[in-house]
Amino acid sequence: MSLGTGVRRTALYAALIILAAVFIGPFLWMLLASLKSTAQIFAFPPRFLPKPVIWRNYLRAWQVVPLARFYLNSILVSGVVAFSQVVTSAMAAYVFARLQFPARNLIFLIYLAVMMIPTQVTVIPLFIIVRRLGLVDTYGALILPFLAYPFGAFLLRQFFLTIPRELEDAALVDGCPRLRILVRIIAPLSRAAMVTLGMLAFMFTWNTFFWPLLVTNTSEHFTIQVGLAMLRTQLVSAGDADWSLLMSATVISIVPVLIFYLFAQKQIVRGITMTGLKG
Amino acid sequence: MRFRDYLRSPLRRGDLSTGIICLLPSLAVIGVFVVFPIFFSLYLSFHKWAILTPEKPFVGLANYARMFSSPEFWECLGNTFLYTVGVVLPGAAASLGLALLLDRTAAGSGFFRTAFFLPTITSIIAIAVVWLWVYDDANGLANMLLRLVGLKPVRWLTSPKTSLLSLIIMTVWKNAGYHMVVFLAGLQAIPPSLHEAATIDGASPRQRFRYVTWPLLAPTTVFVLVTNTIFTFQVFGPIYVMTGGGPVRSTSVIVYYLYQRAFEFQEMGYASAVAWVIFLILIALTVLQMRLARKREQVW
Numbered sequence: 001m002s003l004g005t006g007v008r009r010t011a012l013y014a015a016l017i018i019l020a021a022v023f024i025g026p027f028l029w030m031l032l033a034s035l036k037s038t039a040q041i042f043a044f045p046p047r048f049l050p051k052p053v054i055w056r057n058y059l060r061a062w063q064v065v066p067l068a069r070f071y072l073n074s075i076l077v078s079g080v081v082a083f084s085q086v087v088t089s090a091m092a093a094y095v096f097a098r099l100q101f102p103a104r105n106l107i108f109l110i111y112l113a114v115m116m117i118p119t120q121v122t123v124i125p126l127f128i129i130v131r132r133l134g135l136v137d138t139y140g141a142l143i144l145p146f147l148a149y150p151f152g153a154f155l156l157r158q159f160f161l162t163i164p165r166e167l168e169d170a171a172l173v174d175g176c177p178r179l180r181i182l183v184r185i186i187a188p189l190s191r192a193a194m195v196t197l198g199m200l201a202f203m204f205t206w207n208t209f210f211w212p213l214l215v216t217n218t219s220e221h222f223t224i225q226v227g228l229a230m231l232r233t234q235l236v237s238a239g240d241a242d243w244s245l246l247m248s249a250t251v252i253s254i255v256p257v258l259i260f261y262l263f264a265q266k267q268i269v270r271g272i273t274m275t276g277l278k279g
Numbered sequence: 280m281r282f283r284d285y286l287r288s289p290l291r292r293g294d295l296s297t298g299i300i301c302l303l304p305s306l307a308v309i310g311v312f313v314v315f316p317i318f319f320s321l322y323l324s325f326h327k328w329a330i331l332t333p334e335k336p337f338v339g340l341a342n343y344a345r346m347f348s349s350p351e352f353w354e355c356l357g358n359t360f361l362y363t364v365g366v367v368l369p370g371a372a373a374s375l376g377l378a379l380l381l382d383r384t385a386a387g388s389g390f391f392r393t394a395f396f397l398p399t400i401t402s403i404i405a406i407a408v409v410w411l412w413v414y415d416d417a418n419g420l421a422n423m424l425l426r427l428v429g430l431k432p433v434r435w436l437t438s439p440k441t442s443l444l445s446l447i448i449m450t451v452w453k454n455a456g457y458h459m460v461v462f463l464a465g466l467q468a469i470p471p472s473l474h475e476a477a478t479i480d481g482a483s484p485r486q487r488f489r490y491v492t493w494p495l496l497a498p499t500t501v502f503v504l505v506t507n508t509i510f511t512f513q514v515f516g517p518i519y520v521m522t523g524g525g526p527v528r529s530t531s532v533i534v535y536y537l538y539q540r541a542f543e544f545q546e547m548g549y550a551s552a553v554a555w556v557i558f559l560i561l562i563a564l565t566v567l568q569m570r571l572a573r574k575r576e577q578v579w
Contacts, residue, residue, distance in 0.1 A: 016380060016387075020394040023452070027397060029420040030409045045426070046418045088308070091301035101298035107306070114313050116565075118513055120534055121558040124323065124541050124551050125316035128330065148308035178297040207402045209516045210534075214542060225404040229520050232408050243412060250408050254401055261400045265393070268400070272457065273464040 027254075034058070034247035041243050054244065061248040066219050070227035071256075074206055077142045077223060082202035084143075086194050089152025094182045096153065097160035098168075111150040119210065127214055141215035142223070146205065152197050155274075159193040160186060196271045199264065206257075224253050323551035330545050342552035352553070354528055355536040358443060362532060363511045365447035366454070371503050373451055374458035375496075379488075381459070382466045396456035403453065407520035410449045411436070414521075436522055439529035446517060446530055458503045465499030466492070501572040508564055513557075533557055 033041060034057055035050040061067065095101055096108050126145060135141040167189075168181050187194070209225045216222050222230065231249055235242045261268060324342055328335045346352050377395055381388050398406060413420045414435035422432035435445040469492060477487045515534045518524060524531035524539070537557070541550035 012380065012383060013387075016384065016391050019377070019380075020391055023394050023397055023456070025420065026409050026413050026452075029413055033412060041418060044417065046423050048423075088305045092305040095298045095301045099294040099298045099301075101294060101302075104298070107302065110314075111309075114309060116562075117313065117317060118509070118558060118561055120513055120537060121320055121554045122313060122316035124547055124554060125319035126312060127541075128319075128547070129312070129316065131330075145308070145312035148305040150305075150309065153305065178293060179300065182301075209402075209404055209519075210538075213519070225402055225516075228404050228408060229516075232411070232520055236411070243415075246408060247412065250405050254405050257400060257402070258397070261396075262393075269460055272460050 030247050030250060033243055034251050036244050038242065038244060057244045057248040058252065061245055061252060064245065065227070065231055065249050067224075067227070067249060067252055069219065070222050070224040070253075073139075073142075073221060074224040077139065077212075078202045078205040080143050081146045081205045082198045084147040085149055085152045085201045086198045088148040089156050089197060090182065090187060090190070090194065092148070092153035093156035093160055094178075094186060096157045098165075099178065111153060115150045115154065123210065123214070126211075130215055136215055137217045137221050139221065142212055142221070145211075149201070152201065155197055156190065156193060159190050163189055196267060196274065199267055200271050203268075228253055320551045320554055323548050324555050326548045328547045330547050335548075338548065342549045343556075345549065346552055346556065351528070351531075352536065355531050355533045358528075358530065359512060359514075359532040359534075362443060362447060362450075362514060362530075363508060365444070366450045366511045367504060367507045369447075370451045370454055370507060371458065371500065373455045374503065375462050375500075377455060377459040378462035378466055381463060392456075392459075395459055398453045399456040401453075403516045404520055406449070406453050407517040410517075411521050414445055437526060439526045442522055442526060442529045446521065449517065450511070450514070454507070458507065461503055462496070462499060465496050469495045497572070501568065505565060505568045505572075508568065509561055512561060512564070 032048065032050055035053045035055070036057075037050075037054050040047065040050055040054075092111075096104065096111075130136060130141045130145070133140075135144070163186060167185055171181050171185065206223075207225065208223075209229070212223045212226045213229065216226055219227065219230075228250060232246060235246045325337060325339060326335050327338045327342070381392055381395075384391065416422065416432065416434055416437055419435070421435060425432055433441055436442050473491050473495070474487055477491050482490065513534050514532055515538065518530055518532055518535045519538075522530040524535050533553070534557070537550050537553045540546045540553060
């Protein structure tokens, strides 16, 4: 290795380390605050490290805030939505990819157009509908409108089109119904794409905030995002801000997601590069 | 094929029943919860309606007229444009920079990629809460670092001069990792032989970037710019959590304005008109960016 490349490599890693600090820093700052007492939080000039370390904040956050409930709500809502979107999308995608069906292309075009429509345009009528149905502050309001979404059908159609038709022909000649072909032949071959779709739908639903904020009123149905936002209003709008409690609650809300990411990193990155769906 | 012939063939008839069964659940959900609301929203925008009252008088274009003559509306729209430009352009540059750094890194690239990606996988609400604390005037990390290097502290979120910029910085930080992954995929799709050929021809690293990487990366760049513009224009969560649109409306963006009009003041008709204007702006932006992209391709 020549001197030039050595210097260049050192500079590269120095830049990377500084950047990593920039990206990790705020998380570290949150973690440190979650371990400080209120007196330490407001000490001036502020001190970096907690001394002594107040582990009790976490117990307090867990006891004071119904975090377990928020979690359960988020998992339930995101899980049902993701599962349903995979099923409904696979069925619709199969029609678009394989079946001779009147107005098939027209319906597909409508699907594509609908995909371009931002939530904000539909959110007011959607709220009115949900209110009319008496679903405000229920799981129904959080789940029903998202049981199907065009994006998934679009994604799976692209995948189904790459599966050779010959694989189905024999079954068709034997008189096997189309639905069984979908379940027995197409679905197993598309497992990777369906898992990716399910994960994207789960993450997307997990992160939504606007809609759950509108249709939930009580902590019984708050998702983790709404719960956290409400907690922030409750704790930090008054003069005596309880930052350590807010930060420990936030840590508790983030950690499981990070653990999930470490396990599913490859699939998540593949999902993003494949589709560019925003979380 | 005519419809009658279609129905006569047994195989096709099977297709029809299967098609109905398969599409029905999706069409029911999308019809009731997406397609119908679009038209209902247009209908509402021509009416005046406080959701609690039964009367829903038709007011023609009055909602639109009121919106276009409202200084608050224009202020929110201006804030949204500033925020979007401030996030999208520097954000794309930052993401491309990170991707180029990682593309060149052999050892430890997995660690760095994960570090840059941490904000992306964390929800925006959690990020907003964390940065509320980072930006705290007296005890936040940002001001602590400024004091450490002998600079004057900044009133990040509490001064109307800096509040929008503070939100922009946070958003760029939050999204950088996401688009970095997209750019990395784009970079890795460029055949190494092109770089090798350019090197043999005596191109410097800068020339290789300008004449090989940049043009071949153009579709990725356009994709990042378009999707991020559409996404950023609809910002809501961090505004709700961090500033409530303040101080003195300096961070009041258009979706937050819609939220307040519809759900704090119950002006469903007026808010629907705002929603439609947002929709039309988004369509215009998308078409514009697609056009620009095509023109650039022709130049090459």
